Amino acid sequence: MPKKSALSELKRRLRGSVKTDADSLYWKSFDTLRLAFPIEAVIEPKNDKEIGIVLKLANEFKVPITTRGSGTSLTGSAAPVNGGWVLDLSGWNKIRIDRESAMAYVETGAILEKIKQKAEKVGLYYPPDPSSKKYCTIGGTIACNAGGLAGAKYGVTRDYVFGLEGFLPTGEPVRWAGDVRKYVSGYNMKDLWIGSEGTLGIITRAVIRLIPKPPCKWTLLTAYKNDSSALAAVKALMKARIVPSILEFLDAETVLCAERRRGKPIFPGVSESTVLLLELDGRKESLEEDRAFVLEWAKERALKYSETYDAEESEELWQVRRQSSPAMYELGNTKLNEDIVVPLRSQAALMRYLKKLKKDSGLAIPTFGHAADGNFHVNIMFNRGDKNQERAAKKAVNSLMKTVVELGGAITGEHGIGLAKSQFLSMQHNKAEIAAMKAIKQVLDPNNILNPGKIFEPYEVWNKEREKAVLPWDHK
Numbered sequence: 522m523p524k525k526s527a528l529s530e531l532k533r534r535l536r537g538s539v540k541t542d543a544d545s546l547y548w549k550s551f552d553t554l555r556l557a558f559p560i561e562a563v564i565e566p567k568n569d570k571e572i573g574i575v576l577k578l579a580n581e582f583k584v585p586i587t588t589r590g591s592g593t594s595l596t597g598s599a600a601p602v603n604g605g606w607v608l609d610l611s612g613w614n615k616i617r618i619d620r621e622s623a624m625a626y627v628e629t630g631a632i633l634e635k636i637k638q639k640a641e642k643v644g645l646y647y648p649p650d651p652s653s654k655k656y657c658t659i660g661g662t663i664a665c666n667a668g669g670l671a672g673a674k675y676g677v678t679r680d681y682v683f684g685l686e687g688f689l690p691t692g693e694p695v696r697w698a699g700d701v702r703k704y705v706s707g708y709n710m711k712d713l714w715i716g717s718e719g720t721l722g723i724i725t726r727a728v729i730r731l732i733p734k735p736p737c738k739w740t741l742l743t744a745y746k747n748d749s750s751a752l753a754a755v756k757a758l759m760k761a762r763i764v765p766s767i768l769e770f771l772d773a774e775t776v777l778c779a780e781r782r783r784g785k786p787i788f789p790g791v792s793e794s795t796v797l798l799l800e801l802d803g804r805k806e807s808l809e810e811d812r813a814f815v816l817e818w819a820k821e822r823a824l825k826y827s828e829t830y831d832a833e834e835s836e837e838l839w840q841v842r843r844q845s846s847p848a849m850y851e852l853g854n855t856k857l858n859e860d861i862v863v864p865l866r867s868q869a870a871l872m873r874y875l876k877k878l879k880k881d882s883g884l885a886i887p888t889f890g891h892a893a894d895g896n897f898h899v900n901i902m903f904n905r906g907d908k909n910q911e912r913a914a915k916k917a918v919n920s921l922m923k924t925v926v927e928l929g930g931a932i933t934g935e936h937g938i939g940l941a942k943s944q945f946l947s948m949q950h951n952k953a954e955i956a957a958m959k960a961i962k963q964v965l966d967p968n969n970i971l972n973p974g975k976i977f978e979p980y981e982v983w984n985k986e987r988e989k990a991v992l993p994w995d996h997k
């Protein structure tokens with residue numbers, strides 16, 4: 522009797538849920554890292570039972586499975602590096618808001634922005650705020666423990682997940698905690714899944730925490746003489762126990778990019794400045810008190826500032842931040858956006874190091890980030906195709922990762938390890954730590970079928986051909 526093939530068995534058991542046409546395979550073969558890998562099938566499961574069948578078959582035939590939301594991962598965590606089948610859960614997108622308990626019951630493929638909008642309609646708020654919110658799914662953000670701009674005040678995705686439902690890699694359905702506010706029964710498996718980049722389980726549904734929507738916002742844009750005076754101002758603000766909802770730092774090189782794109786300086790008469798964009802939110806009365814303090818702080822330390830309560834004017838101020846990222850492509854055709862974190866005490870040392878790195882590498886390295894939580898996006902710009910610049914960029918990333926660890930920080934604060942950072946894992950963790958993580962993976966996924974090749978296996982992303990396709994979130 523001929524041996525059963527995994528794919529034919531999959532198609533037989535999941536009628537109508539398996540795609541194998543070239544177009545479907547192509548679009549699910551890469552994520553935002555743009556490294557593509559050939560796959561055999563895209564599965565759009567109709568129900569839980571089908572997910573269970575997929576996993577049982579994958580274990581029986583040792584087929585790699587990569588779960589996928591929208592594919593906005595910047596590190597290749599959704600790239601099916603070992604081929605196999607892609608489990609596309611983007612169609613699982615129901616959202617139900619429970620006003621009384623201030624919780625949302627969501628399916629994994631629900632788009633983050635839609636959850637936020639539905640919550641806001643009834644006066645509630647879901648704070649995690651990655652810049653990809655219009656496109657990414659809640660499941661993807663849970664799997665990556667995504668952060669965003671408001672992390673210092675509101676925390677990250679992990680702080681908003683009450684319960685998860687889904688499947689173990691071996692195909693058994695599980696539920697970790699639920700729609701209760703307190704839960705300490707057994708090991709905290711929910712938190713083990715959060716941030717595990719789809720390697721320890723498949724999330725199908727989540728119960729997430731909502732908070733009252735802050736009724737009022739105040740925005741302030743300030744310019745400083747240089748990076749170190751801006752960071753000194755940040756330190757002073759933190760010391761005063763002011764907790765802004767947003768505190769974005771744009772270094773002088775980033776500001777220059779934004780100004781070139783605007784065709785005019787941000788503040789007339791001030792050039793080559795470093796910028797802080799700050800937002801306070803809350804009830805008007807309590808906000809007013811903080812605002813008065815912050816204005817004094819700005820008058821004392823900034824060269825210029827501009828403030829507003831008005832939503833439209835605030836958007837004007839925000840343009841500086843929004844323009845800065847796409848504007849960087851004037852400095853090179855390729856950007857390595859490294860989402861590193863350093864302790865607040867090391868922020869100034871990081872900036873000093875980056876100044877030297879720019880000089881040594883000869884590359885432009887505009888940096889911006891969330892100054893209140895030390896999470897900076899260090900953008901190493903180079904021209905792909907220029908061998909000298911490619912070598913310099915590769916060396917610069919290595920040096921950056923090493924330095925960040927020496928400064929007591931983390932090689933990633935929000936994007937995760939995926940493929941792009943797997944080669945640096947051993948800089949961050951010692952052998953015992955890596956062995957402990959691998960042991961967990963081995964127990965939960967004995968056949969290593971769920972998102973294999975990620976986190977632990979160093980992957981060389983350099984000089985690999987990237988997909989040229991334009992993705993919806995490009996240059997946003």
Ligand SMILES: Cc1cc2nc3c(=O)[nH]c(=O)nc-3n(C[C@H](O)[C@H](O)[C@H](O)COP(=O)(O)OP(=O)(O)OC[C@H]3O[C@@H](n4cnc5c(N)ncnc54)[C@H](O)[C@@H]3O)c2cc1C
Nearest residue numbers: 590591592593594651652658660661664668718719724935
């Ligand atoms: C323009 C842009 C801006 C960004 N800005 C930020 C930012 O400010 N902050 C930030 O933190 N991140 C940011 N990101 C990256 C961010 O990690 C992703 O946007 C998001 O978390 C992934 O969601 P996704 O639905 O696209 O997941 P995918 O990319 O499809 O998958 C990401 C990972 O999650 C796993 N996964 C997906 N769904 C499931 C599931 N149901 N069960 C188990 N595993 C699953 C995948 O296997 C993969 O490992 C940005 C990305 C882009 C492109």
